[in-house]
Amino acid sequence: MVNNMNQYQDHPLEACAERIAEIMQAAPTTQFYQKWTCAKCGERVTMSIPNKLFTRGFHEDCGFTTDIRKSGCNYMLHFSRHMEDQ
Numbered sequence: 463m464v465n466n467m468n469q470y471q472d473h474p475l476e477a478c479a480e481r482i483a484e485i486m487q488a489a490p491t492t493q494f495y496q497k498w499t500c501a502k503c504g505e506r507v508t509m510s511i512p513n514k515l516f517t518r519g520f521h522e523d524c525g526f527t528t529d530i531r532k533s534g535c536n537y538m539l540h541f542s543r544h545m546e547d548q
Contacts, residue, residue: 472534493542494538496508496535498528498536500523500526502524505521517531
């Protein structure tokens with residue numbers, strides 16, 4: 463198995479929370495999904511629950527629980543575009 467731990471850009475959980483709060487205030491219909499790197503196998507994992515940050519992440523493939531407070535995380539954004547009626 464290839465270890466990708468250095469490939470991803472994880473940031474402190476608190477920094478992500480602050481930035482997400484700014485984004486959600488400016489664009490409230492946005493959804494975010496937390497991402498983290500599994501501390502055991504190095505695989506990138508995305509939470510399936512939108513708009514919630516977690517302090518621990520369970521990787522179903524390898525069975526390991528990562529402490530996201532220690533390892534950091536990032537997030538993926540889904541922006542909603544509403545077209546005005548013409």
